[in-house]
Amino acid sequence: MVKLYVFSTLFLFNIIIAQNIEIYKIEPPNWWEGMKYNKVQLMVYGENLDNAEVKSDDLTITNVLHVENDNYLFVEIDLSKTEAGNYEISFTKANKTKKITYPIYSKNSASNIHQGFNQEDAIYLIMPDRFANGDVKNDFVEGYVDSFQNQYSQARHGGDIAGVINKLDYIKELGFSTLWLTPVIENNTFRSYHGYSATDFYKVDPRLGNLETYKTLVKTAHEKGLKIIMDHVANHIAIDHPWIKNLPTEDWINGSVENHFHANHHKMVFSDPYADSSTIKHVQEGWFVKYMPDLNHKNNFIANYILQNTLWWIESTGVDGIREDTYPYCDQKFMSNWAKTIIAEYPTFNIVGEVWTGEPTFLSGYQANNKLVNYNSNLPALTDFGMRDALVNYLNGKESIYKFYTTLASDYLYPDANNLVTFIDNHDVGRAMFYAKSNIEKFKIAFHLLFTTRGIPQIFYGTEIGMKENEDHGTLRKNFPGGFPNDDRNAFTQLGRTDYENDIHDFFQKMLALRKAHPALAKGELIHFPPQNDVYIYFKKADDELIMNVINTGNNDAKIDLSKFSNIINGKINFINLYTSEELLNKNDILKIEGKKAEMFLVE
Structure with missing residues (x-):
């Protein structure tokens, strides 16, 4: 007993x-x-x-x-x-x-937070791991699986948030107003230096820093007059996220590790009046790759979790905007409420959604208040892959400048074409100079168009020194020279750059300075004319400022008959070349432009 x-x-x-x-x-x-x-x-x-x-x-x-x-x-x-x-x-x-x-x-009461971004800004995109290493002590962190191998293109190279903070003056002096960093949250999984494979939504990856480091970045940037855009991913997580081994609910993710749809990329299905529900299902519920489980936003628990997580980061850090990854692959009803709630909480904020389609007819449907589709996305801004494709096809010789003209002519489809983030290259596509096949003249023409037409221009770090890597992700995300210990030169300085790099760097610096000095370039009304004989002409007009842009993509010099534009020039006879400051007096209505050249003139 x-x-x-x-x-x-x-x-x-x-x-x-x-x-x-x-x-x-x-x-x-x-x-x-x-x-x-x-x-x-x-x-x-x-x-x-x-x-x-x-x-x-x-x-x-x-x-x-x-x-x-x-x-x-x-x-x-x-x-x-x-x-x-x-x-x-x-x-x-x-x-x-x-x-x-x-x-x-208590809420943060600072006046210089949550500022948003608009067409007066210019965005500098950084992948922190590849930009600059400001704290070598966090290169190796115990318990983290993705190893530090700075000579291997697919591994971590040691760049971090401290490195970005150290280079804020370089970015400001170059002329950019806004930084977009690829995601900084914990990615404790393989080949995840890029940041798009979350394993903890509320933690900064310790190899990049911590929450206080990120707050310091935002605060320091704001003190220098710079803005910060945070990259956020609602669509998917890493296969190594703790949830996957212990799901809160059976329907937390779409499908299962063993049995799930593979994503297709028919992003037009949401505006397609004839789309079959199974096609929509594959877009929204399919996994990008087998190691990125797709979150089920129809589950109210995860929907609330993702929305609150976004609000938490905005309020915790004071960031000025969000870039939302893989936007069309999320449940659109959820994302509409997500965007609406964020903008209601932060009315001066801006959100740009990554919508990877180059066709304006489909891309435009994702912008808020578009009356041509049967739902309201509430998404203020879009990534302008339409303009990107037109400029890349000009650079690689597949299209003439006329395609760029017709792309802009399609802007009637957008509720707000000025709130499109325009770009040629980023962290997912080849470098602009790669597509230009090292043709510097074409490269400069393309970026002249990017900075002087409409939208919010964005460049990828290193483009300002002419990096020319191809479309391989590990390769195009090459380290910025001088950002890492033992680099043999420092391209953050004039002396550390080659003549080739300084030429391109100075071009960007000049262009960005002109964009700041002349409001018409950034926010003016655009008036353009169909390209003829390889020459594309457009004007930017704001208040009393009028700027004429002449783009000669041909090999030969061109003579421009200014009398054709008399209704815009309106008797003004003084033309100041904004690149050279040379003044030209219009006596005979003829303007001569060299071949393979973009020029702009302040008309007075």
């Missing part, structure tokens, strides 16, 4: 121990008083959370939602009347209680 009693007591003791509640993580880790978004879903991760009773004396708990996985619990709280402070939440099960403190902060 004694032995049986002891055994029974131990058995019951083990059951009680096994049922003890453990709380390992709550996300979001905090919230703020005074937010419009004040009904917050807390995702609680721990052990033995099934049937747990959740209480708080001071926080208003409106709902406690249990799911099939007892490692997770969802608690809905109403913060509409809650002031900043630390609040206790208790979790009780089988007479055992676990208490945690949940912080509510």
Whole structure:
């Protein structure tokens, strides 16, 4: 009897121990008083959370939602009347209680945060791992699988947020107003230096820095008059995300690791009146690759999680905009609400969605308030792959400049063509100089067009020194010379650049300076004429400023009959070449332009 009693007591003791509640993580880790978004879903991760009773004396708990996985619990709280402070939440099960403190902060009241971005800005795109190494101590971090091998194109090279902070003056002096960094959140998986394979949505990857480092970047940039765009990914996660081995709900992701759709890329399905539902399903629910599980935004828990995560980063850091990755592959109803909620919370903010299609008829449907499609995306800005394709095809010789003209002529499809982010190269496509086959004249013409027509221009780091790498991702994301220990030269300085690099660098610096000095270039009304004999002419007009752009893509000099533009020039006779400052007096209505040359004139 004694032995049986002891055994029974131990058995019951083990059951009680096994049922003890453990709380390992709550996300979001905090919230703020005074937010419009004040009904917050807390995702609680721990052990033995099934049937747990959740209480708080001071926080208003409106709902406690249990799911099939007892490692997770969802608690809905109403913060509409809650002031900043630390609040206790208790979790009780089988007479055992676990208490945690949940912080509510005061909102950031600084005046230079959440500024948005617009056509007066110019964006400099950085992949932190490949730009500059400002802290060699974080090159190797214990427990992280993606190794540091700075000579291997697909591995980590050691660049970090501190390196970007160190180079802010270089970027500002070059003339850019805005930085877009590829994602900085934790990517503890293989070949993930790029940042697009999240393993923790609330943590900066320690090989790049930490949350305080990122906040320092934003604060320092703002002090220097620069803006920051954060890259965010709602569509997918890494196969090594902890969720995958322990899904909160069965439908947390689309399909399963063993059985899922592969994404197709028919992004026109959302505006196609004849699209079959199965086609839409493959776009929205398909996995890009087998190691990037696709999140199911129809699940309200994950939908709330992603929305709150975005708001948390914006409020925590003070960033000025979001670039949302793989936008069309997400559930569009969810993304519409996502964008609407963010803009309602931060009215001066801007969001650009990556929509990789070069056809304006389909691309335009993703912009907010487009009356030509049957839903409102609420997405303010788009990546302009239409202009990009036209400029690349000019550079590689597949199309004449006429294609660029017709692309702009399609702008009637967009509710706001000025709110398109225009570019030639980025972290996913070959370098502009690669497509130009090292033809510097064509390269400069293409970027003249990019900076002086319409939209918000963006370049990829290193393009300003003429990097010419091909379309291989590891190759085109080459290290910036001088950003890393033991580099044999420093291209961040004039002396460290070659003559070729200085020529291109100075061209960008001049162009960006002119864009700042002459508002018509950035935000003026565009008036253009069909290209004739390889010559494309357009004007930019703002208030009393008029600038004439003449693009001669032919090999021979061209004579421009200015009388054809008399209704715009309106009797003005003084033409100032903005590149050279040379003044030309219009006496005979003839303007001569060299072959393979782009010029612009202030008309007075």
